[in-house]
Amino acid sequence: MNPEQFFQAMQEKGIQLNVHQKEQFSIYFTTLIEWNEKINLTGLTAEDDVYLKHFYDSLSAAFYFDFTKVQSVCDVGAGAGFPSIPLKICYPHLQVTIVDSLKKRIGFLNQLSVALSLENVAFYHDRAENMGKNASFRESFDLVTARAVARMSVLSELCLPLTKKQGTFLAMKGAKAGEEIELAKPAIEVLGGELKQMHTFTLPHEDSERSIIEIYKARKTPKKYPRKAGLPNKEPME
Numbered sequence: 001m002n003p004e005q006f007f008q009a010m011q012e013k014g015i016q017l018n019v020h021q022k023e024q025f026s027i028y029f030t031t032l033i034e035w036n037e038k039i040n041l042t043g044l045t046a047e048d049d050v051y052l053k054h055f056y057d058s059l060s061a062a063f064y065f066d067f068t069k070v071q072s073v074c075d076v077g078a079g080a081g082f083p084s085i086p087l088k089i090c091y092p093h094l095q096v097t098i099v100d101s102l103k104k105r106i107g108f109l110n111q112l113s114v115a116l117s118l119e120n121v122a123f124y125h126d127r128a129e130n131m132g133k134n135a136s137f138r139e140s141f142d143l144v145t146a147r148a149v150a151r152m153s154v155l156s157e158l159c160l161p162l163t164k165k166q167g168t169f170l171a172m173k174g175a176k177a178g179e180e181i182e183l184a185k186p187a188i189e190v191l192g193g194e195l196k197q198m199h200t201f202t203l204p205h206e207d208s209e210r211s212i213i214e215i216y217k218a219r220k221t222p223k224k225y226p227r228k229a230g231l232p233n234k235e236p237m238e
């Protein structure tokens with residue numbers, strides 16, 4: 001998907017990008033490729049791949065969820081900024097907080113936000129488990145997103161403690177999300193979440209399956225969660 005096809009596809013989905021926003025995507029691509037020569041950010045370097053598998057894929061969350069209705073978003077394990085930076089470009093009102101445990105990626109994001117002139121973005125080099133215990137962040141975000149970070153039971157323990165009561169946790173997944181959900185159902189319940197919807201679709205041009213899992217934060221997360229950093233992965237709540 002080349003940039004023109006990407007802009008066209010966004011328009012068809014009701015996301016109208018102006019000249020400034022189109023330029024921001026172009027700068028995002030060139031900055032990503034430049035930095036990727038020094039640090040490992042992505043395995044995708046061809047322009048068409050980045051526009052489809054990173055930019056379009058990140059924005060697919062907005063095909064199912066209304067971003068105009070939320071203000072604060074925390075993106076857990078955003079890596080090179082996915083999905084939250086493409087979302088921030090399209091929805092500039094968002095207050096974006098990114099937490100990632102890899103320092104070099106946070107360094108890249110700081111530079112990227114300057115290159116894109118982004119406002120109201122904050123980057124933390126930390127584990128999501130620590131953020132979830134920190135009173136300044138715990139249960140404070142309208143929306144928590146995560147793409148390609150961990151399986152659903154683990155991800156729920158990282159993300160639901162950060163999600164505000166009555167807020168939403170969106171998990172962006174590939175194929176087999178249905179199986180993951182089944183295994184994660186007890187964890188989601190314990191952590192105060194309720195499975196609201198699962199949207200499944202195929203990515204254009206390459207027909208691979210994607211799922212967006214929407215979880216509603218119905219109740220407060222018990223204090224003991226998240227457990228200490230590393231434990232959610234080591235001993236998943238399954």
Ligand SMILES: C[S@@+](CC[C@H](N)C(=O)[O-])C[C@H]1O[C@@H](n2cnc3c(N)ncnc32)[C@H](O)[C@@H]1O
Pocket residue numbers: 076077078079080081082083099100101102105126127128129146147148149158
């Ligand atoms: C496979 S990458 C995906 C990056 C991005 N979300 C994407 O879709 O391209 C997973 C990222 O999650 C981060 N990560 C994994 N576990 C984490 C944790 N417990 N807390 C914070 N970041 C974490 C890693 O450092 C890595 O950058």
